[in-house]
Each structure stands twice: as structure tokens, then as C-alpha cells.
Amino acid sequence: MTASTASSPPVALHEPWEDLSRQRQAATMGMWIFLLSEMLLFGGLFAAYTVCRSLNPMGFRAGSHEADLVYGTINTVLLITSSLTMTLAVRAAPARLHKVALGFLAATVALGLAFLAVKGMEYHEDLTKSLFPGPGFKLPQQGAEQFFSFYWVMTGLHMLHMTAGVIAVSRLIVVGRRYPEWLETSPAVEATGLYWSLVDVIWMILYVLIYLPGRGG
Secondary structure, three states: OHHHHHHOOOOOOOOOOOOHHHHHHHHHHHHHHHHHHHHHHHHHHHHHHHHHHHHOHHHHHHHHHHOOHHHHHHHHHHHHHHHHHHHHHHHHOOOOOHHHHHHHHHHHHHHHHHHHHHHHHHHHHHHHOOOOOOOOOOOOOOOHHHHHHHHHHHHHHHHHHHHHHHHHHHHHHHHHHHOHHHHHHOHHHHHHHHHHHHHHHHHHHHHHHHHOHHHOO
16 A cells, blocks of 8 residues: 555645645745745845945946856846746646656756756856955945945855755656656746746846946947
8 A cells, every 4th residue: 555655646635725726826936935035135225235336336336247148148048948938847747748748857856957057157156256245355446345235145044045946857857757747736836946946037137237347448
């Protein structure tokens, strides 16, 4: 009996819901509430960044100029592409295109891992250039060190969210490969897609705030 239970597919419908449509609506609403709470978190950081930047425009401009635009742009392209693959996976799953959905989910994970790898290389370069706030910080302009304080906090927090997203999508692949029909009905697929969209949107804002201001003139 234990072996039978272990081999049985995961149940998409859970208590207290009596049908999948209502459960999916509840899961979607719950995810949106969670996403709004995350936006409040990042929104507070963005607001603080804006205020500090208005007080030290030259320092923030100097700091932004030191942020590596190549790494930032590569990661932006990776996330835009991953947003497309995740959306296609979410669309393919309920259409019973199991192999297609799993392929796009795998592509999403690969792009997410590539993002983390590129960001790791960027962090390594930042450290070799003494762009970490503290003793020995490279830039003399007032406010530049504050800029990089925001840089490390906001991009580090985003990396944690990206890591969680990669784990969540990987779970869909593991379960979906064993039980393809689960992908058709589980609200986890759409909820994970919404979460991945948040990660993408946050990065787009970070890209504009961090990498672009110091590039003119």
C-alpha cells in the first residue's frame, strides 16, 4: 500500500475546494496578493533610491557609470527571453502539449541559471574593482558609495527571488515529467508563471535605475 501511494500521481485538487476552477482562481488571487507584498518591498527600496539620488545626483551618476552595462544588458535579454518561454509553457500546459510545456519550462530554467551565472561574474568584477561599500571603496564622489549600497542590496534581493523562481520551475519539470497530466490541471503552473513575471518586471526597473543614468554625455 505504501508503494502504491508513492507511485500515485499528485492530486491537483485540495481541500477545501470542490472544483479545480475555484481552486485555480483562489491560487491566482493568493499569488497576486503575494506579488503585491513583494512590490511593496521593492517599491520602498525604489523610493529610497530615488530620494537619495535626488540628494546626490553626481555621486549616483558616477556610480551608475561604473555599473557594467554589458552584463546588465545580457541579463536583460536573458530575462526577456525567459519571460517568453515561461508564458509559452503556461499556455501549452492546459492545451495538453506536455512535451512542449516541459521543453519551455526547461528553457526557462536554463535562462534563469544563465542569468545567475552572468550576475555572479558581474559581482566578481565589481569586487575586483573595489566597488563594494566600505574601506577601500573606489569612487571618491559623494553619494557613489550610497549608490553601490543600493546596488548590492537590490540586485542581491533580486537574485534570491530569481533563485526561488528557478527552484519553483524546476519542481514543475520534475513533477510534470513523471505525471504529465498534472501540468494540465495544477494551479501551480500559472502561479509560478506569475511569480516569474514579477522577477522579470523587477529586473527591468533595476536595469533602468542602475545601468542607464550615467551613460549620457
